[in-house]
Amino acid sequence: MSASLAERARSGDRRALARLLTEVENRTTAGEQALRALYPLAGRAHLVGVTGAPGSGKSTLVAALTGKARAAGRAVAVIAIDPSSPITGGAILGDRVRMQIHATDSDVFIRSMASRGHAGGLAASTVAAAAVMDAAGFGLIFIETVGTGQSEVEVAAIADTTVVVQAPDMGDEVQAIKAGLLEVADIVVVNKSDRPGADRAAAQLRAMLTVGAHSDRAAGDRPRPKRPEVLLASALTGAGMPELLGALDRREAVRRAAGADGGDAALKRAEAQISGILAQRVAAQLREPARAAQRATTLAAVAAHEIDPFSAADRLLELLRADRAED
Amino acid sequence: MSASLAERARSGDRRALARLLTEVENRTTAGEQALRALYPLAGRAHLVGVTGAPGSGKSTLVAALTGKARAAGRAVAVIAIDPSSPITGGAILGDRVRMQIHATDSDVFIRSMASRGHAGGLAASTVAAAAVMDAAGFGLIFIETVGTGQSEVEVAAIADTTVVVQAPDMGDEVQAIKAGLLEVADIVVVNKSDRPGADRAAAQLRAMLTVGAHSDRAAGDRPRPKRPEVLLASALTGAGMPELLGALDRREAVRRAAGADGGDAALKRAEAQISGILAQRVAAQLREPARAAQRATTLAAVAAHEIDPFSAADRLLELLRADRAED
Numbered sequence: 001m002s003a004s005l006a007e008r009a010r011s012g013d014r015r016a017l018a019r020l021l022t023e024v025e026n027r028t029t030a031g032e033q034a035l036r037a038l039y040p041l042a043g044r045a046h047l048v049g050v051t052g053a054p055g056s057g058k059s060t061l062v063a064a065l066t067g068k069a070r071a072a073g074r075a076v077a078v079i080a081i082d083p084s085s086p087i088t089g090g091a092i093l094g095d096r097v098r099m100q101i102h103a104t105d106s107d108v109f110i111r112s113m114a115s116r117g118h119a120g121g122l123a124a125s126t127v128a129a130a131a132v133m134d135a136a137g138f139g140l141i142f143i144e145t146v147g148t149g150q151s152e153v154e155v156a157a158i159a160d161t162t163v164v165v166q167a168p169d170m171g172d173e174v175q176a177i178k179a180g181l182l183e184v185a186d187i188v189v190v191n192k193s194d195r196p197g198a199d200r201a202a203a204q205l206r207a208m209l210t211v212g213a214h215s216d217r218a219a220g221d222r223p224r225p226k227r228p229e230v231l232l233a234s235a236l237t238g239a240g241m242p243e244l245l246g247a248l249d250r251r252e253a254v255r256r257a258a259g260a261d262g263g264d265a266a267l268k269r270a271e272a273q274i275s276g277i278l279a280q281r282v283a284a285q286l287r288e289p290a291r292a293a294q295r296a297t298t299l300a301a302v303a304a305h306e307i308d309p310f311s312a313a314d315r316l317l318e319l320l321r322a323d324r325a326e327d
Numbered sequence: 328m329s330a331s332l333a334e335r336a337r338s339g340d341r342r343a344l345a346r347l348l349t350e351v352e353n354r355t356t357a358g359e360q361a362l363r364a365l366y367p368l369a370g371r372a373h374l375v376g377v378t379g380a381p382g383s384g385k386s387t388l389v390a391a392l393t394g395k396a397r398a399a400g401r402a403v404a405v406i407a408i409d410p411s412s413p414i415t416g417g418a419i420l421g422d423r424v425r426m427q428i429h430a431t432d433s434d435v436f437i438r439s440m441a442s443r444g445h446a447g448g449l450a451a452s453t454v455a456a457a458a459v460m461d462a463a464g465f466g467l468i469f470i471e472t473v474g475t476g477q478s479e480v481e482v483a484a485i486a487d488t489t490v491v492v493q494a495p496d497m498g499d500e501v502q503a504i505k506a507g508l509l510e511v512a513d514i515v516v517v518n519k520s521d522r523p524g525a526d527r528a529a530a531q532l533r534a535m536l537t538v539g540a541h542s543d544r545a546a547g548d549r550p551r552p553k554r555p556e557v558l559l560a561s562a563l564t565g566a567g568m569p570e571l572l573g574a575l576d577r578r579e580a581v582r583r584a585a586g587a588d589g590g591d592a593a594l595k596r597a598e599a600q601i602s603g604i605l606a607q608r609v610a611a612q613l614r615e616p617a618r619a620a621q622r623a624t625t626l627a628a629v630a631a632h633e634i635d636p637f638s639a640a641d642r643l644l645e646l647l648r649a650d651r652a653e654d
Binding site for chain 2: 032035036039040041042043053054116266267269270271273274275277278279281282283298299300302303304305306307308309310311312313314316317
């Protein structure tokens with residue numbers, strides 16, 4: 001059944017694709033089988049991360065870029081990573097108002113994913129979903145993260161190209177969040193360029209990035225951050241959109257020309273996937289009936305401060321090891 | 328040397344405590360030894376998570392609460408989890424302006440931690456830092472997260488009591504982030520109660536939480552969210568601060584009376600610690616000289632879409648298993 005679900009997703013059945021993504025996201029056996037089958041067919045899409053502080057206008061920008069790409073006949077998928085609902089556990093911003101103009105277009109596929117509750121981590125789930133969309137023929141995949149936390153930055157880091165969006169008029173705390181995001185940026189978009197202060201914001205940003213490039217040399221052994229392009233755009237008026245899409249395509253062309261291995265982002269994606277699966281396998285083994293009781297006892301002993309967590313972890317590793325040696 | 332560092336931290340030497348926290352955060356051998364020694368002495372502090380969307384006024388609130396607790400003679404520690412600097416990799420908001428009034432008070436200890444780059448995860452690092460502060464005699468520990476992402480919510484979940492802060496006047500996206508945070512809230516503070524709309528915001532919030540409690544029953548097997556208290560406060564004028572500190576102390580008293588095992592949060596802390604250490608141990612084993620080459624080959628094969636990540640993970644687990652059986 002699942003093989004045919006993968007087949008149908010590949011042949012353009014969007015409902016089959018949606019169901020398949022649910023299987024993959026829930027890490028079911030059917031989802032794992034389908035992903036194994038589809039994985040060799042992926043690797044052709046350009047994965048573009050779009051991230052930024054709340055209020056920067058990421059969603060509007062992604063909708064506008066999608067419109068531009070569709071006008072050129074390209075199939076576009078969007079993975080929107082949203083804060084989780086306290087009620088259903090699902091994604092909250094699911095039906096994004098800005099994307100509704102694309103709702104009847106079968107060559108635009110939008111998937112909302114909740115930010116929480118991913119066995120093996122959010123980055124691993126995102127990579128898996130993107131691989132399925134890639135195998136289903138979407139050549140341009142936007143990964144939009146509304147949040148500003150550690151996982152969201154990691155998600156940005158697994159994209160081939162990462163766009164950090166900022167609005168001209170934001171507070172100190174948001175500025176600091178933005179600074180944290182610059183490390184992963186290939187392109188910084190000063191959005192809402194129709195507003196006062198946009199040109200000044202872009203100039204400040206370019207100055208800040210220059211300082212960053214210099215200071216880093218002094219900081220020693222840390223990798224020098226790449227120097228991102230700074231572009232002005234207005235998702236509302238459409239200003240700067242062709243330039244942004246052009247910049248994305250140029251980066252993709254350079255990346256493709258550089259070789260078939262997919263580059264750093266592909267290695268990061270592989271690492272996120274594999275470490276996610278390893279963590280899940282180890283956790284599942286510890287929850288098996290033969291070990292569950294000892295796992296629970298060990299957790300309770302750490303919670304009561306009777307043993308330290310390092311000794312506890314070593315004890316659980318021994319438990320896995322002993323069983324393995326017996327197999 | 329490290330044992331004496333732990334001893335000095337315990338006896339009130341704040342510089343020793345700061346150095347020890349660096350060792351623990353960097354997961355050095357000395358840090359691990361010290362944490363093993365100090366862990367049995369922890370378990371007495373009340374860990375209070377304070378989180379909320381950017382601009383909600385969390386830092387000001389923590390500073391005001393710290394002032395109240397200090398006036399009652401209590402020792403207070405703050406772990407402030409900040410966006411990471413793109414230049415140094417360190418925490419950005421380090422010297423928080425609001426906390427500077429406490430800078431000369433040795434019974435207030437403030438530690439900024441970068442949100443990124445924690446081997447084994449941010450939650451595990453936070454739990455470890457809190458255990459050290461706890462063993463050093465701080466009875467009230469605030470864990471403040473500026474971010475709004477998955478990891479930040481997980482950090483909130485490892486606190487004994489979690490306070491979600493919101494300001495009355497915030498946009499849609501921030502509202503959605505807030506909704507995602509309500510799941511972990513024990514107390515919701517509508518901050519900036521001096522501003523217009525605060526009473527209405529509190530009323531809306533209470534109504535929303537009532538709907539949530541009902542809908543969840545229909546949603547089936549998910550655990551019903553606890554119904555948080557909603558309080559109005561103004562960190563600026565001090566209004567509502569005694570009530571908030573009182574509410575925290577009442578919750579702690581109830582938790583203590585309920586038993587010595589530390590409750591759900593202590594189990595979550597144990598789990599975060601142990602799974603962080605397990606992930607770190609597995610990753611370290613795969614990076615050992617005997618396995619590093621095969622690990623790199625496997626990653627590259629997944630990056631090039633030659634094998635799928637599940638087969639790759641199973642191959643790496645076999646690699647660990649074979650070596651273990653031989654030991």
